[in-house]
Amino acid sequence: xxxxxxxxxxxxxxxxxxxxxxxxxxxxxxxxxxxxxxxxxxxxxxxxxxxxxxxxxxxxxxxxxxxxxxxxxxxxxxxxxxxxxxxxxxxxxxxxxxxxxxxxxxxxxxxxxxxxxxxxxxxxxxxxxxxxxxxxxxxxxxxxxxxxxxxxxxxxxxxxxxxxxxxxxxxxxxxxxxxxxxxxxxxxxxxxxxxxxxxxxxxxxxxxxxxxxxxxxxxxxxxxxxxxxxxxxxxxxxxxxxx
Ligand SMILES: Nc1nc2c(c(=O)[nH]1)N[C@H]1C(S)=C(S)[C@@H](COP(=O)(O)O)O[C@H]1N2
Ligand SMILES: [Mo]
Numbered sequence: 001x002x003x004x005x006x007x008x009x010x011x012x013x014x015x016x017x018x019x020x021x022x023x024x025x026x027x028x029x030x031x032x033x034x035x036x037x038x039x040x041x042x043x044x045x046x047x048x049x050x051x052x053x054x055x056x057x058x059x060x061x062x063x064x065x066x067x068x069x070x071x072x073x074x075x076x077x078x079x080x081x082x083x084x085x086x087x088x089x090x091x092x093x094x095x096x097x098x099x100x101x102x103x104x105x106x107x108x109x110x111x112x113x114x115x116x117x118x119x120x121x122x123x124x125x126x127x128x129x130x131x132x133x134x135x136x137x138x139x140x141x142x143x144x145x146x147x148x149x150x151x152x153x154x155x156x157x158x159x160x161x162x163x164x165x166x167x168x169x170x171x172x173x174x175x176x177x178x179x180x181x182x183x184x185x186x187x188x189x190x191x192x193x194x195x196x197x198x199x200x201x202x203x204x205x206x207x208x209x210x211x212x213x214x215x216x217x218x219x220x221x222x223x224x225x226x227x228x229x230x231x232x233x234x235x236x237x238x239x240x241x242x243x
Pocket of ligand 1: 131
């Protein structure tokens, strides 16, 4: 099939499938279905995910000049966060904090903050955008998630990286396109200092191509999977939040 007729075929296919099931089937066929397509509400998310994946497959989130860094970035969690054990970690300078990485990997690891700091680092000045309407620009310093996935030797059938926070309700996941994206960082620094407690210290995931809620703070575990059933709760937030 040549390019044009293939494109026509896709257009016809999408046009002919007004129903949610039809759209899901088409999206699935092209690897463009989000993992949360069970409900009617997910139609919008399927369209968002499919169109953004097609348009932004290789794109970068906008990076800003140093002069644009916000002087008083807003934090939406109390300092310290109200979780058992956090204060003890804080008192010892997060010496015993670990990032466990397991699941569909050949080489599970348990990484200290010092080890993560010794990995290749990248810094970027990007905007964190909250769905509630506020945002700030900051410099984020961390190691690319792709580096951690590389050392753990992710198995070929893996499709998602799930990340867990010390704040238990904050579990989320991204697909491999975002997990391996060069701007997706396991962050330990912000604006030239160690990542503050308010902004998720000692460790947060930074996913600058999606809304702020995907950048989970206080992360202590990553799990590589080929599906998200039974892992993510049905919440108020849609799984895919591309910006
Ligand atoms: N652990 C944890 N991660 C979190 C949140 C939270 O309350 N707890 N809030 C999320 C939301 S909704 C946003 S917009 C950003 C806020 O990041 P900030 O505190 O650096 O402004 O963190 C996200 N990650
Ligand atoms: Mo948010």
